[in-house]
Amino acid sequence: MTIQKIPLFVNLERKKETEIINSTIPVIIVKLHNDLTSPLETMSQSSLSVPPSTQRSISMESSGSSYMDCKSTVSSESEEEDMDYYYKEEGSVGQKICPVLEKDMEKLVELYGEAAISYRLLDAIDEIDIQINLPLSSIIDASVAEAWKLNKEEPLSVCLHLSYTNYLDIPSPPKVEVFQTSRNEKNGISSQMKKVMETFVFHQWPKNSNRMIDEYHKRHEIVINQVSDEEAALMIEDKDLARIMEIGFSAEQARDALILSRGDFLEAINNLFANKDSLQSETSSTKKEDKKVKELRTTERQSSVPHENRKKKKIFRQISHGSAATRKSHELSETADLYLKPSSTWFGKNSKRIPEPEFGFLVQIFQYSRQRLPTLNEYCVVCDEPHVFQNGAMLKPAVCSRELCIFAFQTLGVMSDAAEDIATGAEVVDLLLTMTKAASKHSRRNIIFDPYPTVVDPSDPNELALNPKHKDYDAVDKILKHVMSMEQMTALSSGDIKKTLDSKNKLCYPLLQWIITSNRSHIVKLTPERRIPFMKTPFQYLLLSSPPAKEAAFREAKDKYGSTFAFHGSAVENWHSIIRQGLIVASGTSKQVNGAAYGKGIYLSPNAGTSFGYSRMYASGGGKKKENRSERFLRGDNNTLFCIALCEVITWPQLKKSGQIWVCPESDYVCTRFFFVYEEATGHENIDTQQKQYNEAILKALK
Numbered sequence: 182m183t184i185q186k187i188p189l190f191v192n193l194e195r196k197k198e199t200e201i202i203n204s205t206i207p208v209i210i211v212k213l214h215n216d217l218t219s220p221l222e223t224m225s226q227s228s229l230s231v232p233p234s235t236q237r238s239i240s241m242e243s244s245g246s247s248y249m250d251c252k253s254t255v256s257s258e259s260e261e262e263d264m265d266y267y268y269k270e271e272g273s274v275g276q277k278i279c280p281v282l283e284k285d286m287e288k289l290v291e292l293y294g295e296a297a298i299s300y301r302l303l304d305a306i307d308e309i310d311i312q313i314n315l316p317l318s319s320i321i322d323a324s325v326a327e328a329w330k331l332n333k334e335e336p337l338s339v340c341l342h343l344s345y346t347n348y349l350d351i352p353s354p355p356k357v358e359v360f361q362t363s364r365n366e367k368n369g370i371s372s373q374m375k376k377v378m379e380t381f382v383f384h385q386w387p388k389n390s391n392r393m394i395d396e397y398h399k400r401h402e403i404v405i406n407q408v409s410d411e412e413a414a415l416m417i418e419d420k421d422l423a424r425i426m427e428i429g430f431s432a433e434q435a436r437d438a439l440i441l442s443r444g445d446f447l448e449a450i451n452n453l454f455a456n457k458d459s460l461q462s463e464t465s466s467t468k469k470e471d472k473k474v475k476e477l478r479t480t481e482r483q484s485s486v487p488h489e490n491r492k493k494k495k496i497f498r499q500i501s502h503g504s505a506a507t508r509k510s511h512e513l514s515e516t517a518d519l520y521l522k523p524s525s526t527w528f529g530k531n532s533k534r535i536p537e538p539e540f541g542f543l544v545q546i547f548q549y550s551r552q553r554l555p556t557l558n559e560y561c562v563v564c565d566e567p568h569v570f571q572n573g574a575m576l577k578p579a580v581c582s583r584e585l586c587i588f589a590f591q592t593l594g595v596m597s598d599a600a601e602d603i604a605t606g607a608e609v610v611d612l613l614l615t616m617t618k619a620a621s622k623h624s625r626r627n628i629i630f631d632p633y634p635t636v637v638d639p640s641d642p643n644e645l646a647l648n649p650k651h652k653d654y655d656a657v658d659k660i661l662k663h664v665m666s667m668e669q670m671t672a673l674s675s676g677d678i679k680k681t682l683d684s685k686n687k688l689c690y691p692l693l694q695w696i697i698t699s700n701r702s703h704i705v706k707l708t709p710e711r712r713i714p715f716m717k718t719p720f721q722y723l724l725l726s727s728p729p730a731k732e733a734a735f736r737e738a739k740d741k742y743g744s745t746f747a748f749h750g751s752a753v754e755n756w757h758s759i760i761r762q763g764l765i766v767a768s769g770t771s772k773q774v775n776g777a778a779y780g781k782g783i784y785l786s787p788n789a790g791t792s793f794g795y796s797r798m799y800a801s802g803g804g805k806k807k808e809n810r811s812e813r814f815l816r817g818d819n820n821t822l823f824c825i826a827l828c829e830v831i832t833w834p835q836l837k838k839s840g841q842i843w844v845c846p847e848s849d850y851v852c853t854r855f856f857f858v859y860e861e862a863t864g865h866e867n868i869d870t871q872q873k874q875y876n877e878a879i880l881k882a883l884k
């Protein structure tokens with residue numbers, strides 16, 4: 182393969198050089214720089230001569246006049262400022278904002294509230310920076326936000342730099358940025374999201390035009406004069422229409438369903454889901470539903486409204502049906518976001534579905550970014566194609582196993598900030614290294630050392646030095662023997678670490694990098710204050726691995742059945758695979774070690790001692806006594822490490838309890854929460870999560 186640089190995205194990255202690798206990868210890959218991630222507020226305090234008064238949320242009541250305010254302030258103040266700083270086209274100051282843009286902004290506010298948009302007008306350079314704000318609290322769970330390093334209380338902003346006079350009628354797509362205002366440090370999710378949105382805008386831009394979007398808006402405009410008062414009171418809301426479309430139905434289907442249900446949102450949704458099979462095969466025009474729609478449309482036409490108005494915003498229903506239903510759908514809109522999780526739509530996992538531009542380009546951007554966000558972990562950070570998972574998605578976004586992506590990621594550093602963002606900390610790298618070492622030298626490594634590393638040869642960037650298609654376990658083992666312990670590494674300066682590793686074996690550093698970036702779980706070593714005291718080890722970690730969809734399904738089941746805590750013990754060599762692929766129902770597969778005496782499922786125990794048995798603590802003779810030493814890193818010799826996870830499990834009827842052994846047949850109903858490592862056997866037989874004092878301590882630690 183060849184890798185070349187093409188200056189394709191020049192106008193997106195105004196100042197910095199952009200690297201693109203060849204086009205065989207389906208999505209254009211942009212090497213991302215940590216540029217301009219500073220929020221609008223701070224940007225305005227820089228040399229940009231824009232008065233703070235131009236930054237504000239657009240408000241429905243005063244949107245018209247606020248534009249006027251902006252323009253007058255900008256033009257009067259900018260005369261005093263150093264205007265030569267900018268290239269200024271003659272007559273650009275005071276030019277009128279594009280009416281389509283104005284309508285797009287209003288539509289976004291109407292459908293998703295004032296908080297959904299803020300903007301800044303750079304009158305002198307005909308630019309408007311539109312910030313589309315995604316409310317995270319309704320999209321992802323707290324644990325996911327934490328693992329993704331996002332502040333859940335604050336929206337994630339997608340910022341577009343647009344021409345405010347020509348809006349969509351500019352040949353080159355606008356520059357896109359994604360950030361959280363309060364977070365200045367690099368954030369992997371923002372980088373991935375930026376690339377996703379850049380690609381989306383790049384592809385959608387040529388398809389949209391001011392004229393086309395204007396036609397959509399006109400269809401939605403109310404023709405109040407043609408509607409009698411009685412009828413006007415009972416109209417279909419654009420909001421309902423937009424929400425149904427977001428679930429995955431077309432504008433036409435949504436409209437038809439709302440007509441049928443006479444504007445009742447819930448009924449419309451139910452009908453659509455009940456008839457989704459018939460809707461999918463739209464050709465069958467003889468369907469009863471279709472007939473009903475036609476009938477309704479006929480009545481509608483008779484009611485003195487011109488034929489083309491059936492496409493318009495308001496469709497009438499009978500007054501007796503009215504206000505209660507309208508109120509109901511309004512109340513519902515508070516929680517409606519829960520409907521919109523892509524994983525719960527009937528289109529399933531396809532979060533790459535392109536929303537129709539029915540409500541304008543900005544709404545389209547809002548909808549697409551909101552539907553992509555919760556499933557970013559399911560797509561490769563480089564090529565944006567779905568990961569091929571063995572056991573369902575994991576929590577952390579990662580590079581897929583396609584060779585092109587591995588090359589792009591390892592040799593060009595494409596998206597490296599997205600996956601390496603881990604900022605894992607030496608203690609966690611230590612744990613990861615320990616797990617991989619244990620797997621690579623184990624006698625069952627051909628089964629349990631999975632995934633096998635994919636590492637590009639540093640001396641020949643077109644070749645893989647370690648390739649899962651040609652596994653060489655001895656080679657990996659040999660390289661890992663040269664990787665020094667984290668204790669030794671932290672004694673060196675950061676520059677010396679790579680140098681020292683390279684001098685031992687040129688593959689040490691790339692392999693270490695792979696071990697770090699291929700981890701798909703969120704692992705954080707707990708500080709002494711956060712540890713669970715009765716677990717009696719300094720090696721305690723937060724271990725989260727459920728992706729947003731699983732966490733949401735888990736929460737739903739928890740509301741229904743409740744949950745409790747239980748331990749899962751497994752030998753140290755098995756965790757290399759578990760943190761990358763999740764706990765799986767291994768019974769009956771080659772990964773099964775401990776038998777399935779109690780049936781198929783994930784084995785758990787409320788009793789720590791029982792789980793220690795599964796971690797082989799007692800079989801191995803209990804480990805060596807260790808001398809007094811720092812509690813920061815694990816001992817290099819990992820033959821005697823014992824690992825157990827503390828999991829939250831749904832207490833549903835199918836959770837089979839046979840004394841101290843519990844078997845959960847559904848892997849979605851077990852979520853790891855904590856992880857404990859021991860260097861020697863310790864007596865924990867009495868720890869029982871079902872006892873009040875232990876349960877309370879666990880709940881406290883989870884907060």
Ligand SMILES: [Zn+2]
Nearest residue numbers: 561564581586
């Ligand atoms: Zn990929």
